[in-house]
Amino acid sequence: MRIRKITHHIKNIRRRLFTNVHNKHWLVVRDESLKEVFSIRLSPFNVSVGGGIVLFLIVSITILLIAFTPLKQLIPGYTRHDFVAVSFKNSARIDSLSNVVEAQGLMLQVMKDVIDGKIPIDVAIAIKDTLQDYSKIAYWISLQDSLLREKIERDIINATGDITTDTAKSAKMIMPTI
16 A cells, blocks of 8 residues: 555656656846846756756866866876886985985094094995995005194294194194095
C-alpha cells in the first residue's frame, strides 16, 4: 500500500515538472518610463539548455586558457620539466658554494693561526682539496725569517721606545716560510 502511494507521488512530481517544461513565458525588460526595451519568449526547457551551453562554454574556455597559456604554472603541484632541471642545477650550485664558503672560512682561520704564530696542524685534514697533497707540507722557521723578525722588533722599539706595546707583540708573530 505504501509503495503505491510513493510511486503515485513520484508520478505526480514528474508530471508537474515535465508538463510545464514546454510552456512559453515572456521575459520583458522595460526602462524607467516603462517602455519596452527588450522582450523574448522563453520556456524552462530553453532556459536550461541555454544555461547548459553557457556553462559548457565557460568551462571549455577555462580549460583551454589553463592548458595553452602560462596560467598552468599557477596550479599547485604542476611542475615543468625545465623547472625541475633548473632546480637540480641550483641545488648543486648551492651545495658547491657552501663548500667553497666553508673552505674559505677554514683558510681564513688557518691564516689567522699562522699570523698569530700558531702552526696549523690539521690543515691537510680540514681543507679537502683533491688537487694538492697537503700532508707533504713542512713548516720551519728559516734564518731569513728570524732576521726579519728581529729587524721589525728593533724598528718598533725605536719608534715607540716600549717593547710591551701590542704592536710589538703582534710583530713577533710573522708567518713562517713554507
